[in-house]
Amino acid sequence: QKEVxxxxxPLSVPEGAIASLNCTYSDRGSQSFFWYRQYxxxxxxxxxxxxxxxxxxxxxFTAQLNKASQYVSLLIRDSQPSDSAxxxxxxxxxxxxxxxFKTIFGAGTRLFVKA
Amino acid sequence: GAxxxxxxxxxxxxxxxxxKIECRSxxxxxxxxxxxxxxxxxxxMLMATSNEGSKATYEQGVEKDKFLINHASxxxxxxxxxxxxxxxxxxxxxxxxGGRIDTQYFGPGTRLTVL
Numbered sequence: 001q002k003e004v005x006x007x008x009x010p011l012s013v014p015e016g017a018i019a020s021l022n023c024t025y026s027d028r029g030s031q032s033f034f035w036y037r038q039y040x041x042x043x044x045x046x047x048x049x050x051x052x053x054x055x056x057x058x059x060x061f062t063a064q065l066n067k068a069s070q071y072v073s074l075l076i077r078d079s080q081p082s083d084s085a086x087x088x089x090x091x092x093x094x095x096x097x098x099x100x101f102k103t104i105f106g107a108g109t110r111l112f113v114k115a
Numbered sequence: 116g117a118x119x120x121x122x123x124x125x126x127x128x129x130x131x132x133x134x135k136i137e138c139r140s141x142x143x144x145x146x147x148x149x150x151x152x153x154x155x156x157x158x159x160m161l162m163a164t165s166n167e168g169s170k171a172t173y174e175q176g177v178e179k180d181k182f183l184i185n186h187a188s189x190x191x192x193x194x195x196x197x198x199x200x201x202x203x204x205x206x207x208x209x210x211x212x213g214g215r216i217d218t219q220y221f222g223p224g225t226r227l228t229v230l
Contacts (some may be wrong), residue, residue, distance in 0.1 A: 013207055032217075043208045043224040044159070097177060102149065103210075103219070107158040 002027045004091050006106035014114050016046045018077040021109050023089030024071070032092035033065060035074045038108065044088055048074060079113040086110050117143030119211055121222040128199055129230055134205040136225045138209030143220065144189035145211035150182075153224075165192060187215045199229045 005024040013019045022034075032051050036044035050056045050063040050072065052106055062075040072091075089106040118141040128134050138148065147166050151159040151173045163179075165171035165186035183195040196203055209222040 039205075041226075045221070047220070081149040100213075102161055102164060104161075105159045 001093070002093055002104055004089055004106035005100070006087075006089050006109050007074050008107055008109060010110040010112050012112045012114060014080050015079060017113075019079045019083065019111055019113070021074040021076075021087050021089075021111065023072045023074075023106055024070055025089075025091045025104075026094065027091065028067075028070060030067075030070075030091045030093070030107060033063070033072045034090040034092070034103070035061075035063060035072075035091060036088040036105075037083075038088055039085045075098075076111075078112075081087050081113045081115045084111055084113050117141075117211065117220040119209070119220050119222040120202065121207075121225050122210060124223065125226045127230065130200050131198055132198055134227060135193055135198045136207055136209075136227075138194070138211070138222050140190045140191045140220075141145060142171070143211060143213065145192075146189065146214060147212040148186055148194050149183060149210040149212065150192075150194050151208045151210065154210065157180075157195045159208065162194075170213055171179075193222040199227070201229045203227065204229045 007025045021093050036047040037047050038044040042101045048063040050065045056063045060077045065074045086108040088108045094101045120139050122137045139197050150162045153159050161174050162177045163171040165184050167189050171184040184193045186192045208224040212219045213227050
């Protein structure tokens with residue numbers, strides 16, 4: 001059973017601080033990783049994807065990948081109250097002989113940014 | 116990104132009735148569609164994967180006779196919850212995918228409440 005693990009939180013940070021969200025995954029062969037943000041009552045929205053070891057920056061967001069440690073993280077700089085949401089880590093699972101794929105989601109980390 | 120709609124956005128029904136949920140893409144042709152279910156404070160659980168014109172592939176533990184999926188075209192998929200019971204109350208979300216793993220779009224979700 002392939003798994004994606006996240007600390008459920010809640011993680012509480014003050015406005016303007018850096019929020020650090022972490023994720024580990026079980027399948028060493030995984031190659032594609034995603035971070036989604038989900039507001040309460042809404043569907044997830046993709047905020048970052050990362051495929052190579054190292055850092056990938058997009059605005060206030062930085063995704064970090066370490067395949068050797070099977071670890072993915074998301075940093076949010078200058079956190080804003082509007083960043084308060086649940087952040088889902090996801091790993092692409094390419095399985096079977098048909099080349100089909102599916103995404104395995106972690107349980108999510110709830111982030112609260114205090115004004 | 117693609118514009119994806121789900122209808123209805125919210126539905127309340129009596130136990131024993133069937134409910135059909137539509138997932139429609141307005142500007143994207145999806146070769147694969149995924150249906151997820153999310154219970155409160157839990158992560159997304161994949162229910163089934165379908166390719167246009169083919170039968171859906173259901174995840175372990177998901178009853179295919181209870182959750183009927185029809186991937187009628189590249190822009191439309193339906194999920195029918197047959198003989199719904201209160202334990203089927205959940206947030207149902209579709210996700211559309213194209214040929215590339217990074218072209219995946221969630222629908223806005225349907226909140227089902229079974230009384």
